[in-house]
Every structure is written in C-alpha cells, then in structure tokens.
Amino acid sequence: MSEIRQIYAGDLIASPHAHGGGSVGLTMRRVMFALTPATLFGLWLYGWPAINLFLITIASCLLFELLSQRLMGQRPTLGDGSALLTGWLLALTMPPWAPWWTGVVGGFIAIVVGKQVFGGLGQNLFNPAMVARVALLVSFPVVMTQWVAPQPLTAAASPSFVEGMRITLTSPAVPDAIASASLLGHAKTEMSRGIDLVHAFAAPTAPATSSVGMRTGSLGEGAALLLLAGGLYLLFAGVIGWQTPLAVLAGIALPAAIAHSVDPAHYLGVADHLLSGAAILGAFYIATDYVTSPNTAIGQLLFGLGVGLFTWIIRTWGGYPEGMAFAVLLMNALTPVIDRYVKPRILGRRRDGRELEPVQS
Amino acid sequence: MGFMERFIGKVGSHWGVHPSDHKRPAADAPVRKMPMPARLYVPLLQHIGAAARPIVLVGQKVAKGQAIAEPQGMVSATIHAPTSGTVSAIGEIVAPHPSGLPMLAITIDADGEDRWIAPDAPGALPSCADPFALDPMEIGKRVAKAGVVGMGGAAFPSAVKLTGSLRAKISTLIVNGGECEPYLSCDDRLMRDRAADIVDGIRIALHATGAKEALVGIEDNKPEAIAAMQKAAAGIPAVTVRPVPARYPMGSEKQLILVLTGREVPAMGRPSDIGILVHNVGTLVAIRAAIRFGQPLISRLVTLNGGAMRAPGNLEVPIGALADAVIAFANGLKEEPARLLMGGPMMGMQLPDARVPIVKGTSGILALTAAEAAERQPEPCIRCGSCVKACPVGLLPLEMSRRIASADYDGAVDFGLKDCVACGCCAYICPARIPLVQYFNHAKGELSARERTKLRAEATKKLVVARAERIEREAREKAEAAARRKAERDAAKKAAAEAAAANPQPTTEEAES
Numbered sequence: 001m002s003e004i005r006q007i008y009a010g011d012l013i014a015s016p017h018a019h020g021g022g023s024v025g026l027t028m029r030r031v032m033f034a035l036t037p038a039t040l041f042g043l044w045l046y047g048w049p050a051i052n053l054f055l056i057t058i059a060s061c062l063l064f065e066l067l068s069q070r071l072m073g074q075r076p077t078l079g080d081g082s083a084l085l086t087g088w089l090l091a092l093t094m095p096p097w098a099p100w101w102t103g104v105v106g107g108f109i110a111i112v113v114g115k116q117v118f119g120g121l122g123q124n125l126f127n128p129a130m131v132a133r134v135a136l137l138v139s140f141p142v143v144m145t146q147w148v149a150p151q152p153l154t155a156a157a158s159p160s161f162v163e164g165m166r167i168t169l170t171s172p173a174v175p176d177a178i179a180s181a182s183l184l185g186h187a188k189t190e191m192s193r194g195i196d197l198v199h200a201f202a203a204p205t206a207p208a209t210s211s212v213g214m215r216t217g218s219l220g221e222g223a224a225l226l227l228l229a230g231g232l233y234l235l236f237a238g239v240i241g242w243q244t245p246l247a248v249l250a251g252i253a254l255p256a257a258i259a260h261s262v263d264p265a266h267y268l269g270v271a272d273h274l275l276s277g278a279a280i281l282g283a284f285y286i287a288t289d290y291v292t293s294p295n296t297a298i299g300q301l302l303f304g305l306g307v308g309l310f311t312w313i314i315r316t317w318g319g320y321p322e323g324m325a326f327a328v329l330l331m332n333a334l335t336p337v338i339d340r341y342v343k344p345r346i347l348g349r350r351r352d353g354r355e356l357e358p359v360q361s
Numbered sequence: 362m363g364f365m366e367r368f369i370g371k372v373g374s375h376w377g378v379h380p381s382d383h384k385r386p387a388a389d390a391p392v393r394k395m396p397m398p399a400r401l402y403v404p405l406l407q408h409i410g411a412a413a414r415p416i417v418l419v420g421q422k423v424a425k426g427q428a429i430a431e432p433q434g435m436v437s438a439t440i441h442a443p444t445s446g447t448v449s450a451i452g453e454i455v456a457p458h459p460s461g462l463p464m465l466a467i468t469i470d471a472d473g474e475d476r477w478i479a480p481d482a483p484g485a486l487p488s489c490a491d492p493f494a495l496d497p498m499e500i501g502k503r504v505a506k507a508g509v510v511g512m513g514g515a516a517f518p519s520a521v522k523l524t525g526s527l528r529a530k531i532s533t534l535i536v537n538g539g540e541c542e543p544y545l546s547c548d549d550r551l552m553r554d555r556a557a558d559i560v561d562g563i564r565i566a567l568h569a570t571g572a573k574e575a576l577v578g579i580e581d582n583k584p585e586a587i588a589a590m591q592k593a594a595a596g597i598p599a600v601t602v603r604p605v606p607a608r609y610p611m612g613s614e615k616q617l618i619l620v621l622t623g624r625e626v627p628a629m630g631r632p633s634d635i636g637i638l639v640h641n642v643g644t645l646v647a648i649r650a651a652i653r654f655g656q657p658l659i660s661r662l663v664t665l666n667g668g669a670m671r672a673p674g675n676l677e678v679p680i681g682a683l684a685d686a687v688i689a690f691a692n693g694l695k696e697e698p699a700r701l702l703m704g705g706p707m708m709g710m711q712l713p714d715a716r717v718p719i720v721k722g723t724s725g726i727l728a729l730t731a732a733e734a735a736e737r738q739p740e741p742c743i744r745c746g747s748c749v750k751a752c753p754v755g756l757l758p759l760e761m762s763r764r765i766a767s768a769d770y771d772g773a774v775d776f777g778l779k780d781c782v783a784c785g786c787c788a789y790i791c792p793a794r795i796p797l798v799q800y801f802n803h804a805k806g807e808l809s810a811r812e813r814t815k816l817r818a819e820a821t822k823k824l825v826v827a828r829a830e831r832i833e834r835e836a837r838e839k840a841e842a843a844a845r846r847k848a849e850r851d852a853a854k855k856a857a858a859e860a861a862a863a864n865p866q867p868t869t870e871e872a873e874s
Contacts, residue, residue: 015798017706020790241746358635
C-alpha cells in the first residue's frame with residue numbers, strides 16, 4: 001500500500017468529503033432558464049430594436065465585468081453567469097426601443113458602479129440591475145419613458161432588421177402612431193391632469209390592458225404571466241424561497257385592494273398593479289437576489305413586504321409611475337439592518353440567545 | 362426527492378441535507394470476518410478523555426481479552442489485548458488523525474493461537490447469566506472494565522454515561538440506529554444480523570440506567586433493519602422501534618432526540634439534562650457482550666466502501682489492525698483513491714497514511730474516487746442562504762465564515778460558532794463550495810489557542826506581580842532591618858553617651874590623643 005502513502009503526502013482537506021453538486025453557475029443558469037419564455041415573448045412583441053437592445057445590454061455587462069476584473073488583476077469569472085444575468089434583467093426593465101447607448105451606459109453603471117467597486121460578486125449592497133435602471137431613469141427621463149405599442153415581429157408594421165438597426169443606432173423620434181403609454185404611466189399622467197381613472201381608461205388613447213401580454217411597457221412587462229410561470233419553476237427547483245415573492249406581491253396587493261375598493265376612481269385595482277410594471281419580475285427575480293436580500297425566512301418576509309409596500313406607495317403617490325426599482329433599492333439599504341436583528345433561533349437556545357433550562361421528565 | 366416533499370420542506374423547518382447514501386451494495390453484502398493479522402497496534406487513546414496507562418511490559422505474554430492499559434482520570438477507558446501474543450513494543454505510531462502526529466500504542470505480535478484469557482485468571486471479566494439480577498451500579502462498573510466506548514464515532518466512554526444516568530434520573534433511552542452518514546452501513550448490518558442481541562443490550566441498558574422506555578430511531582432508508590428490529594422488539598413493551606426520515610444529520614444526538622421526542626437539549630448541555638440517554642446500537646451489543654459473556658471491546662464492524670474499493674462491504678475487524686491490511690484483505694483497491702477517509706464522508710477525517718490502526722470508534726474506511734470527492738476551487742459567497750436553511754442548529758454559516766475570513770473570531774462567536782457541531786451540512790450544500798467547516802475548525806482552534814495564551818499570560822502576570830512584590834518586600838524588610846539596626850546602634854550610642862555624661866571619664870579616643 002505504499003502508493004497510498006505517496007498520495008497522502010499532499011493536501012489534507014477538512015470534512016465534508018462530499019458535495020451536493022450545486023454551483024453558482026448552475027443557479028444563474030436556472031434563473032436564465034426561467035426567464036427565457038418571457039424574454040422570447042418580449043423580443044417577439046417588440047421586434048428587432050428590442051433584440052438589438054437586449055444583446056447590447058448583455059454584451060456591455062460582460063465587457064465591463066471582464067474589464068473590471070482585468071484592471072483589478074483578478075481571474076475573469078464570466079463563466080459564473082452573474083454578469084450575463086445582470087444584463088438580462090436590466091434589459092427586461094428598459095423601454096424596448098431605447099437607443100444603443102442606454103444599454104452601454106446601463107451596463108457600465110450596473111457592473112462597474114453597482115457591483116465591482118464594492119468588490120465584485122457577493123459584495124454589492126444594491127441590486128446592480130436596479131441601480132442601473134434607476135440611474136438611467138433619473139439621468140435620461142425622456143428616453144427611459146419612451147414607450148411604443150407592441151409591434152410583434154410577425155406583424156407587417158414591425159420594423160425590419162435594417163430599420164431596427166436604424167432605430168437602435170440613431171434613435172429617431174418615435175412616430176405618434178406607435179408611441180404609447182404604459183398603463184401605470186397613462187394612469188399617472190391622466191391623474192395629474194385631473195382626470196380620474198374611470199374616465200382615463202374609457203378614453204380612446206388608453207393603452208391596451210390585455211392580461212395575456214399585448215401591453216405597452218418595458219421589454220419584460222408584457223409577459224407577466226410567463227414570468228410568473230418561470231418564477232414558480234424557480235420556487236419548485238429550490239432556487240428561491242416562497243417568502244420573498246409572496247411578501248412582495250402581498251405588499252402591493254393588500255394596499256391596492258383596500259384603496260381600490262374604497263375609491264376606484266383614484267386607485268388602480270389589484271390586477272392592474274400586479275400585471276403592470278415590474279411587479280412579477282421584481283417579486284420573483286429582483287427582490288429574490290441573494291446578495292442584496294436578507295438570508296433568513298423572516299427577514300425575507302419583512303424585506304418582501306417592504307418592497308411591495310414601497311412600490312405601491314411610489315406608484316400611487318410618488319412622482320414616477322413605476323416604483324419597483326426604487327422600492328428594491330430602499331429595501332436593499334435596509335437588508336444589513338434586517339440581517340442584524342432577524343436571526344434564526346439556535347437549537348437549545350431561546351430567541352434571545354439564552355440557553356434552555358434543563359427539564360427532568 | 363419529490364417536488365411535493367421539497368415544497369413541504371420549504372414551508373416547514375428544513376434543517377439538514379439529503380446526500381445520496383451510497384449504502385448499497387455494501388450494506389447488502391454479508392459480513393466477512395477478518396483473520397487475525399500477525400501484528401496489532403493498539404493505541405492508548407481511542408476514546409474521548411485521557412489516554413489509558415499501559416500495565417504490561419515489552420516482552421510480556423498476553424492473552425486475548427486481557428487488560429493491557431487502564432483508565433486514567435474520570436473520563437477514560439480500559440484497553441484490552443485483541444488477541445493472544447507478545448507485547449513487542451510500547452511506543453509511538455502514526456495516529457489515525459489528519460495530522461499524522463505520533464501517538465502511543467502497544468504493539469502485540471500475535472501468536473496465532475487467539476487464546477482467550479482464562480475465566481479464573483486475575484483481571485478476567487465475569488460472565489453473567491441473568492444481568493437483570495445485577496445491581497445497576499455493578500453493570501456500569503463491568504462496562505467500564507470491558508472498555509466499552511460509544512461506537513457511533515464519538516467514542517465517549519459508555520460506563521461514564523451509564524453511571525451518570527443513575528444520578529441524572531434518566532426516563533428515556535434513545536437507541537441510535539440512524540446511521541445518517543452516507544456510505545456507512547455497519548449499524549445497518551448489525552441491526553439486520555443481530556437484532557435480538559441489540560434488544561437484549563437495550564434491556565440491560567434500561568436496567569442499568571433505570572430508564573422506563575427505549576425508543577429505537579432508524580432512518581427509513583434501512584427497511585430491512587427496521588423490520589428485523591421490529592420483529593426482535595415485538596412483545597417487549599418498553600422498546601419501541603421508530604422509523605425516522607432519512608435526512609443528514611439525523612444520527613446526531615440532539616437531532617434524533619428532537620425528532621423522536623420533540624424536545625430540545627439545552628445548547629451547551631447534555632441529553633441527561635432533559636432526562637434522556639442516547640446509545641448507538643453497536644455500543645449496546647458491546648455492553649451486552651461485556652455483561653453476559655465478560656467479553657471486552659476488542660473488535661468491531663467496519664464498513665469498507667467508496668468507488669475505489671474493489672469489494673465494498675462490512676468486515677469484523679480486530680482493534681489495532683492496520684487500515685491497509687484491512688483493505689488488502691477486502692481485495693484491495695480498484696484505483697488510487699482521491700481521498701482515503703476514516704469514518705463517513707460528512708464528518709470523517711482524511712487519513713494521512715493507510716498504515717494507521719482501526720480503533721474502537723472507526724465506523725468505516727472509505728476510498729473515494731475523484732468524482733466522489735468532487736473537489737473544486739471555491740467561488741465567492743453569493744449569500745444564497747443555502748447554508749442557513751441546511752444548518753441543523755440554526756446558525757448563519759455565511760456570516761460566521763465572513764467574520765472568520767477577516768480574523769474576527771469574536772464576531773463569529775456572536776453568530777453561534779460555539780454551537781456549531783461541524784456536521785458539514787453547510788459546506789455540503791454550498792454552491793460556491795466554500796470550505797465552511799475548515800473555516801470553523803480554524804476559528805475554534807484559534808479561539809482555544811487564544812484561551813491558552815490568555816491563561817499563560819495570566820499565569821506569567823501573576824508570577825511577575827509576585828516577583829515584584831517579593832523584591833519590594835525584601836527591600837522593605839532589608840530597609841526595616843537596617844533601620845532597626847541603626848536605631849539599635851543609635852540607642853546604644855545614646856546610652857553610652859548618657860552613661861559617659863553621667864560618669865565623666867576620658868574616652869579611649871581622648872586618652873589616645
């Protein structure tokens with residue numbers, strides 16, 4: 001058995017000597033798999049300009065990740081898929097026909113400002129995609145609220161590949177015929193003009209509110225039901241817990257239900273809230289971001305409720321029609337506080353950390 | 362694992378992990394008995410506590426079952442000769458420990474006769490036809506004499522637990538047949554083959570401790586063992602066999618108690634704090650052998666398993682046989698193992714060398730292939746919280762490791778480092794493959810080193826203070842003595858002067874001048 005001796009002259013490793021087989025890359029790939037149906041639907045719905053923007057945003061994120069790691073002298077870790085996923089999520093929250101440079105600037109903010117300056121994967125305080133989305137919205141409010149009505153790739157009105165390139169690269173003024181408002185945006189504009197919701201949605205300029213996806217909005221907005229299906233897959237695959245998504249949706253739905261039943265002319269209903277904006281995307285894919293959310297079950301419930309509630313408050317009374325990104329960032333900032341005060345109970349101890357008393361039966 | 366179970370797991374409490382158990386085909390192969398090797402290396406420390414003290418001399422002839430080392434201190438265990446032969450050395454060998462540090466052992470050259478100690482010889486253990494007529498304290502004493510220790514891996518001296526139970530007023534005996542470590546099947550095999558002996562051992566332990574009932578917890582991935590034990594326990598109302606879900610670490614004392622009784626042991630306490638005593642099935646068979654037949658613990662069942670092992674299975678092995686001899690008897694290795702382990706893959710230790718002896722707590726020798734060991738470079742923590750969900754104790758392994766990485770050991774203690782049982786669930790499930798247990802072991806080592814340094818510094822400080830005090834005292838005493846002498850001199854001078862004044866006579870000096 002002398003050969004064993006030789007082998008064991010090398011490294012000795014602490015237990016366990018087995019592994020469950022999971023990896024960071026696998027987790028990221030599962031999230032991407034869950035996003036795929038909704039993304040394909042969104043790309044079909046908005047045609048070539050959306051496809052261009054989607055690819056540019058992801059490519060920028062990968063490029064800035066590579067560049068940052070090069071500059072810091074680190075081993076590149078593009079293979080873990082985290083930068084790709086950040087770009088993907090960011091693209092889903094952008095206006096589908098936004099010009100090329102929004103994707104590049106967004107990618108820079110997300111990866112460099114939102115993630116790498118904090119120390120890279122796992123170190124960032126705020127969700128990188130949401131940091132980029134909010135920074136773009138605040139810096140370029142016109143571009144970032146330029147919505148178009150759905151132009152499915154298969155429809156005659158859909159821009160061709162060449163036209164799509166022209167739209168992405170030169171961002172010409174969107175013709176009035178296809179310019180549209182998102183549901184939340186329309187509600188906010190009309191309300192600010194003193195028109196109540198009942199009349200606002202009766203008007204011919206009101207955006208389509210089909211629940212099956214033909215909605216005006218960001219790239220991922222129309223496919224709320226497909227996003228929900230992907231989210232349920234993540235739940236059952238064990239990638240995410242039920243606490244965060246349920247709490248986010250409850251945080252939006254409960255105040256919406258109460259306010260809408262009291263005053264339907266001034267408050268949107270539950271279905272409008274949950275299917276519009278980034279409610280489903282936020283609940284299942286953004287608020288569940290491991291790095292920037294609490295890691296105990298109770299902490300996640302608190303976090304999710306906060307995200308939902310802030311979203312509803314910003315949508316209802318804030319200056320912006322959509323509030324998910326702001327709400328997520330606000331709660332990201334509170335995550336260290338939640339993690340500090342909400343800890344699991346240790347076996348054989350009380351919640352306050354004191355030992356249980358010995359009991360004789 | 363089904364989708365529904367996963368979902369239910371998410372809603373309810375969800376400690377532990379579900380590793381694939383790799384128990385078969387090793388568990389289904391019949392037990393083979395290893396022939397006596399020519400030379401045995403019997404370590405003096407095979408248990409928790411103090412090492413035993415040798416009571417034989419080099420060159421002395423010993424009989425099988427003869428005590429060769431006796432316990433030292435409150436927690437220790439007797440060591441016996443596993444076969445008859447001659448003591449050829451008492452010295453250092455490589456310890457069955459990752460450090461590969463030397464440890465003391467008695468080397469016995471077998472004479473091939475395998476001759477038991479004569480029943481009337483001094484030091485021979487008495488046999489007993491009716492253990493239930495014995496005084497419970499006497500059972501504890503005989504178990505101590507037989508050198509029985511916990512066979513589940515921790516190797517705590519069993520007699521200490523038995524006699525302690527009488528004082529602690531134990532109501533329930535929990536019999537641990539969980540065997541939650543993957544690959545291991547020696548307890549499974551024991552329950553299938555010797556269920557009646559285990560139940561007899563349970564009844565003896567109930568008598569010895571005064572416990573009223575015994576609950577036998579067996580993971581439900583061992584249906585044959587459950588059936589055998591249920592059959593053996595039928596008609597004995599005090600003994601109940603209870604299948605428990607297969608989930609690692611179900612065989613950990615506190616987890617098994619929680620699942621079987623719904624009760625929690627205080628964090629820093631012992632099961633006896635809540636009226637419970639836990640014994641492994643193997644230990645109960647050893648207790649029975651000691652009481653009924655006067656046989657000390659000199660052999661045990663060892664699982665040989667792992668992808669690199671040619672013939673996985675369970676072997677009855679004498680204590681002190683070298684691991685490489687055991688592997689060789691079991692047809693050797695198929696390929697070079699990526700890791701050679703003693704114990705299970707979750708908590709077992711990597712062996713520095715295969716020339717280490719089997720000890721009382723050795724449940725298995727595993728030769729894992731590279732694919733099984735699944736070694737890979739760690740990635741950054743993404744705070745996914747898998748470790749938080751898996752931790753059976755309710756700790757936050759990710760927060761602890763983050764603090765340990767920056768040498769903030771007190772911070773890690775605040776997150777419950779001292780409650781960590783090193784079960785390995787967190788590192789097993791971690792998608793980033795962070796060696797969390799390594800972090801915790803390191804921190805525990807640093808903390809105990811710091812504790813030792815602190816004690817030493819305190820002792821040094823005491824010495825320094827004492828020295829300073831002594832020097833000061835001596836100086837003071839010297840000064841006082843000098844002052845006293847001076848006062849005496851002055852007084853004498855004064856007295857002389859007074860006397861001179863009273864009686865004016867020329868002084869010597871004046872006379873000389």
